[in-house]
Amino acid sequence: MSHAAPPDLSTLYSAHHGWLQGWLRLKLGSGADAADVAHDTFLRLLQRQDRPRPQPVFREPRAYLTRIAQGLVIDHYRRRDVEHAYLQALATLPEPTAPSPEARLLIIDTLVRLDTALDALKPRARQAFLLAQLDGLTGPAIAAELNISLATVERDLASAWRACYRVYFS
Amino acid sequence: MRALAQDDNAVEQAIAWAVRLQMQGPVPDTLQALRQWRDADASHEQAWQRIAAMGAQLSSLPPEASRSTLDASLARRRQRRNALKILAVTGFAGSATWMAIDTSNYSTGTGQRLTVQLDDGSMLTLNSGTSVNVRFDGARRLLTVLHGEIAVTTGSDLLHRPFWVMTAEVRMQALGTRFTVRRLDSQLTRLSVQEHAVQLHAAHGDTPVLAQTGDTMLTDGQRIWRDTQLHEDPAAWLDGVIAAREMPLGQLVAELARHRPGLLRCDPGIAHLAVSGVFQLDDPERALRVLLQTQPIVAVYRTRFWVTLKKA
Numbered sequence: 405m406s407h408a409a410p411p412d413l414s415t416l417y418s419a420h421h422g423w424l425q426g427w428l429r430l431k432l433g434s435g436a437d438a439a440d441v442a443h444d445t446f447l448r449l450l451q452r453q454d455r456p457r458p459q460p461v462f463r464e465p466r467a468y469l470t471r472i473a474q475g476l477v478i479d480h481y482r483r484r485d486v487e488h489a490y491l492q493a494l495a496t497l498p499e500p501t502a503p504s505p506e507a508r509l510l511i512i513d514t515l516v517r518l519d520t521a522l523d524a525l526k527p528r529a530r531q532a533f534l535l536a537q538l539d540g541l542t543g544p545a546i547a548a549e550l551n552i553s554l555a556t557v558e559r560d561l562a563s564a565w566r567a568c569y570r571v572y573f574s
Numbered sequence: 575m576r577a578l579a580q581d582d583n584a585v586e587q588a589i590a591w592a593v594r595l596q597m598q599g600p601v602p603d604t605l606q607a608l609r610q611w612r613d614a615d616a617s618h619e620q621a622w623q624r625i626a627a628m629g630a631q632l633s634s635l636p637p638e639a640s641r642s643t644l645d646a647s648l649a650r651r652r653q654r655r656n657a658l659k660i661l662a663v664t665g666f667a668g669s670a671t672w673m674a675i676d677t678s679n680y681s682t683g684t685g686q687r688l689t690v691q692l693d694d695g696s697m698l699t700l701n702s703g704t705s706v707n708v709r710f711d712g713a714r715r716l717l718t719v720l721h722g723e724i725a726v727t728t729g730s731d732l733l734h735r736p737f738w739v740m741t742a743e744v745r746m747q748a749l750g751t752r753f754t755v756r757r758l759d760s761q762l763t764r765l766s767v768q769e770h771a772v773q774l775h776a777a778h779g780d781t782p783v784l785a786q787t788g789d790t791m792l793t794d795g796q797r798i799w800r801d802t803q804l805h806e807d808p809a810a811w812l813d814g815v816i817a818a819r820e821m822p823l824g825q826l827v828a829e830l831a832r833h834r835p836g837l838l839r840c841d842p843g844i845a846h847l848a849v850s851g852v853f854q855l856d857d858p859e860r861a862l863r864v865l866l867q868t869q870p871i872v873a874v875y876r877t878r879f880w881v882t883l884k885k886a
Contacts, residue, residue, distance in 0.1 A: 447691060482647070489646035493639040503636075506730075513732050514631050515640060519647050534644070536596040538637040543597030554597070561596055565589040565625065572628050572733075573712065 416465055417446055424469050431477060441480060445473045479516075486516045521567040525560075532557055533564035584621035587611070592625050624712040627733050681705040682722070684835050685856075687811075695729025696737070701756075701811050702833045702855070714738060719763075723756035725812050743795040745775045753785075754809050758792075764801060766790040766808035774798050816853045816861075823847040823869065827883060834858035836879025844871055844885050 421442060428438035449472065490512055494502065503511060522530045531550060535541045541549065546557045591608050598604055612619045682688050682700045689699045693710055700706060704722025709715075715737045717724070728737050728748045737748040739755050743763040746755065751770035757763055765772060767785045775782045777795040785791045790801040790808055805821035806829070816829050824845030831838040833855045847869060853861035862881070866873055870886045 450690060482651070485647040485650045486643060489643040489650070490639060492646065493642040496642075510732065511635060511640075514635060515643055515647075518632060518635075518640075519644055522644065522648075523651075534641060537632050538635060538640055542599050558593055558597060561593045562589055565592055568628055568632070569585060569589070569624070573624060 413446075413450065416449075420465055420469055421446065423466070424473060427470065428473060428477070432480070437480065441473060441476050444476050445469060448472050448476070482519060483512075483516050486519055487512050490515060517571050518568070521564070521571040524567045524570070525564055528552070528556075529560035529563050532560040536561055581617045581621060584615070584617040585624070587618065588621035588625045591622070592629060620712065627712065631732065678708045679705070680708065685833050687814075687855075692729070694731045694735075697727045697729075699725040699812060701725075710735070716740065719755055719757055721757050723754060723811070725752075725754045725809060727752045743777055744793045744798075745777070747773045747775075749773065754812075756808070762792055762794055764790065764792050764808070768809050810852075811855060814855050816855060818853065819850055820848040821850070823849050823865075823871075823883075826853070826865075830858045830861055836877075837881065838862075839882045841882065841884045844869075844883065847871075 424445060425438050425442040428441050429435055432438050432441065449469075490508075494508075522533070525533070528550060532546050532552075535546045535549060543554050543557050547554050550557075552560075591611065594604055595608075608622075612622050680688060680690060680698070680700055682702055682704050684703050687699065687701055689697060692698055692708060692715075694715060696715070698706070698708070698717065701723035704724060705720040706722070706724055707718040707720065709718070712733070712735075714735050715731065717726070717738070718740045724739075726737075726739065726748065728751055730750070731737070739746045739748065741755065741757050741763040743757075743761065744765075746765060749771045751772060752768040753772050754766045754768070755763065765774060765785055767787055767789050769787055771784055771786045773782050773784050774791060774793060776793050776798050779793075779796055779798060783791065783798045790804055792799055792801050805819050805825060807817040807819075810817035816826065818826055821829075822845060824840050824842075826849050827838060827840040827845075830853065838858075849865070849869065851864070851868075853864065862873065865871065865883070871883050872886050874882045874884055876882070
């Protein structure tokens, strides 16, 4: 069992935190966002500490930190896009009832994940999965809608589930 | 692209079942065949639980708003991809870290405290001299306290997995809440609830007990009872202090000793003295000085770190 916060991490923090935040400020164009993402990067690092896999972090700290930070930058943009688009959709679409703030948050979280998963798919598979999952269409209806065979629909749906599974459980 | 989890085969099959249900709709024959497949092997059931949890969450999305959100998000991303070329460098496989199946160990030495945010957003704080194992999987969130003391503020989990804390004596289920759990030296676990409720199941007991805001419960693995001899605020250490109310000096010294390297002892002749006050955990030497000034006691130093308190 190892300590979750060995002195090395604080050394790393004081040596590279300022640099990372500067790098992020250039990328994100906002000091506050850069501070958030830099903070999350070190938090991620802290959470990874006790995993058994080898830690390249102390060999090439800046390369490793930027790799984590890049992933977080993408998450950051994605979340912002999804949140923005969802609020826009709420404003323009006649949904039966306006969801509560908590329900909204849950929906946005789920949409962010789904959005991440769908990114790995071909446009056709993305369409097929949305028709099945959001609209409740069965195989033959999807095949007719997209003008593809049943076997293709089946393959597309399976690849979409795999992509979702990776986002949720990898 | 990252590989699927360990039990690839069961997951692949569970996905095939989900696809079949989508292709045909929930046909009774299919549902029954699925039931049989799930019952055939524990790995099948586990894989299905994960797929079903995702499916349930995705099914709760409002169709219209979701489609327009996803389309708009995709369009914006394409725009940005062209404009900034940020995304071309990294790819997406590495960023899907929202819900890792994760096992980690956290521990603190004497005088250390540590706060970590868990994958579901829950906050876990370890008091001095604590060791805890964290395991989140598709079905539940589980913390195991090996020794020491933790404080937990549970986050609301997207998958609605139950949150459990275990010690050798007891299993406790958090019901949307803030609480502290301490393993006392003598095979006892103490639970204090600061917000909402926690349900206790003693390791060898039968009826679960519900502890609510303000409750402090003890259990030895057989029985569960209310702690009526509480001389401190059980959550005060989160603010870096011991808040003592008429606490026997012996107990206070034991508390300070948890946070101070070396040996700190108290002569049995003065252990009963009642002490009230707020003592800083990060400065046990100062707490000692305060005790020496306010109580009829003296400190005998063998070395700087080996101190015994005696009657003046």
